[in-house]
Amino acid sequence: MIGESAYGAAKGQKDVVMVIFSTGIGTAVMIDEQVLRGKHHQDGVLGGHLTTDIRGPLCNCGNRGCLEEHASHRSLLPRARESEKFKDSVLFSVEEMSYLAVIDAWQSGDSYAQEYMNELISHWSAGIVNLIHAYDPETVILSGGLMKSAHVLLPIIEERVHSMTWTPWGKVGFFVSPQPDASVLLGLSHLLDSEQ
Ligand SMILES: [Zn+2]
Known part of the structure; x- marks a missing residue:
């Protein structure tokens, strides 16, 4: 979040929720230009x-x-294995289960991947809706490896989230980090810069 606020997609934004889809799923929240920390450093994360x-x-x-x-990336294989249909999917024989593999299978019309992507989109959207309802941001920034596929995913996630959020003031804006792999690194480098 600090990285995105200083250099990236949050530049100029004051009220932001950030979600990083990576091995796990990380989040950060900035309200009125302040990154939330909380009594136990757990606020927003x-x-x-x-x-x-x-x-x-x-x-x-x-x-x-x-x-x-x-x-999350780490949960893809365990969740897929719970489905009977997984073994009939092209995903069953991929070398490494990944966001990209699931998206490729989904786009190729693989039957199980259609079902699985619907599930994933529902969970991603529910998480983002929860964060919007909790923190009242103007902007949601999405980052992490999953956002290499933002061109196909963002319109779907955005529409789903808008249909599920209660924001009578208007619509939360969506941005994708211009360097999805670098958000955390940018944050660390900014912290180091400000300590020098
Ligand atoms: Zn947990």
Whole structure:
């Protein structure tokens, strides 16, 4: 978030929720230009552990049905293996299960991948809606490896989120980090710069 605020997609924005889709799912929140920290440094950073399915699997954080347990890079294979249809999918024989592999299979018309992408989109959207309802941002910034496919995913996620959020003041704006792989690195480099 600090990186994006100084150099990237959040430049000039004051009220921002950021979601980084990576191995896990990281979040950060800036309200009125202040990055939230909280009494225990947990404010705004546990968005990956918002519940998106109360009957979902146990997460290593202790909660059940976390967004990260359903729709992060690390959860792709365990969740897919729960489906009977997985073994008939092209995804069953990919060398490495990844966001990109799922999106490729989805776009190629693979039957299981259609179902799985619907699930993933539902979890990603629910997580973002929860964050919007919790923090009242003007802007949502999406980043991480998943956003290499933003050209196909963003319009779908954006429409789904808008249809599910209660924002009578208007619509939350969506931005994709211009360097999805570098958000965290940019933040660290900015912290180092400001300490010098
Ligand atoms: Zn969790």
